[in-house]
Amino acid sequence: xxxxxxxxxxxxxxxxxxxxxxxxxxxxxxxxxxxxxxxxxxxxxxxxxxxx
Amino acid sequence: xxxxxxxxxxxxxxxxxxxxxxxxxxxxxxxxxxxxxxxxxxxxxxxxxxxxxxxxxxxxxxxxxxxxxxxxxxxxxxxxxxxxxxxxxxxxxxxxxxxxxxxxxxxxxxxxxxxxxxxxxxxxxxxxxxxxxxxxxxxxxxxxxxxxxxxxxxxxxxxxxxxxxxxxxxxxxxxxxxxxxxxxxxxxxxxxxxxxxxxxxxxxxxxxxxxxxxxxxxxxxx
Numbered sequence: 001x002x003x004x005x006x007x008x009x010x011x012x013x014x015x016x017x018x019x020x021x022x023x024x025x026x027x028x029x030x031x032x033x034x035x036x037x038x039x040x041x042x043x044x045x046x047x048x049x050x051x052x
Numbered sequence: 053x054x055x056x057x058x059x060x061x062x063x064x065x066x067x068x069x070x071x072x073x074x075x076x077x078x079x080x081x082x083x084x085x086x087x088x089x090x091x092x093x094x095x096x097x098x099x100x101x102x103x104x105x106x107x108x109x110x111x112x113x114x115x116x117x118x119x120x121x122x123x124x125x126x127x128x129x130x131x132x133x134x135x136x137x138x139x140x141x142x143x144x145x146x147x148x149x150x151x152x153x154x155x156x157x158x159x160x161x162x163x164x165x166x167x168x169x170x171x172x173x174x175x176x177x178x179x180x181x182x183x184x185x186x187x188x189x190x191x192x193x194x195x196x197x198x199x200x201x202x203x204x205x206x207x208x209x210x211x212x213x214x215x216x217x218x219x220x221x222x223x224x225x226x227x228x229x230x231x232x233x234x235x236x237x238x239x240x241x242x243x244x245x246x247x248x249x250x251x252x253x254x255x256x257x258x259x260x261x262x263x264x265x266x267x268x269x270x271x272x273x274x
Binding site: 002004005006008009011012013015016019020023024027030031034035037038041042045 | 086087088089091092096099138142145146150152153249253256257259260263266267270271273
C-alpha cells in the first residue's frame with residue numbers, strides 16, 4: 001500500500017507537469033507556425049508592391 | 053522589456069517551485085491517514101485556484117470588451133481562458149489520481165467533480181466557439197457573452213462542497229476544515245509560483261494572439 005501510495009503521488013506530480021509542459025510546447029509550435037505565416041505574407045505583399 | 057519581465061517571472065516561479073518541492077518532499081511528514089499521497093494537494097488545489105483566477109480575468113476582460121469594444125480585452129480573455137483550461141486539466145487529473153488511492157475509484161459524479169468538469173467543458177466550448185466564427189469583431193462579441201455566461205459555473209464549483217453532501221471532502225480553507233499549520237502554509241506558498249506560472253503563460257499566449265491578429269490583418273490586404 002505504501003509503495004503504491006508513493007507511486008501515485010509521483011504520477012500526480014508528473015501528470016501536472018506533463019500537462020503544463022504539453023501546453024507550453026503547443027504555444028511554442030503555434031508561435032513558430034504564425035511567425036512563418038507572417039513572414040510569408042509580408043514577403044508576398046512586398047512582392048505585390050514591387051510589381052506594377 | 054516585456055521579454056525581461058517574462059523571463060524574470062518564470063525564473064522566480066522556477067526557484068520557488070524547486071524550494072517548495074524540497075520542503076514538501078523532504079521536510080513535511082506524511083499525513084497520518086493518507087500517507088505520502090496527500091502531497092498532491094499542493095498542486096491540485098493551487099491549480100484550481102489559478103484556473104479560477106484566470107476565468108475571473110477572462111470575465112472582467114469580456115465585460116470590458118463589451119463596454120469599450122477594444123480587441124485587446126478580447127486577447128486578454130482568450131489568453132486567460134486557455135491558460136485556465138490548462139490549470140483546470142491539472143486540477144481534474146491530479147484529483148483523479150488522488151481519488152484512485154483514497155476512494156478506490158478514479159471518478160464519481162458528485163457535485164464538486166461534476167461541476168468542475170462542466171466548468172472545464174464550458175470553457176473548452178468557448179474556445180470552440182471562437183474557431184467557428186471568422187469575423188474578429190463578431191467572434192469577440194460572441195465569445196465575451198459566452199465567457200460571462202460560463203463564469204456562472206465557477207461559484208457553483210466553489211460552493212458545491214458547502215451546498216451539497218459530496219464524496220469530495222469539505223473545504224479545508226475558508227470553511228471549517230483543519231490541517232497541520234506547516235501543510236496549510238505550504239498550500240499557499242506553492243500557490244505563489246503556480247500563479248506566477250499562470251501569469252507567464254497568459255502573457256505568452258497574449259503575444260501569440262498579437263501575432264495571430266497581425267497575420268489576419270495582412271491577409272485582408274492580400
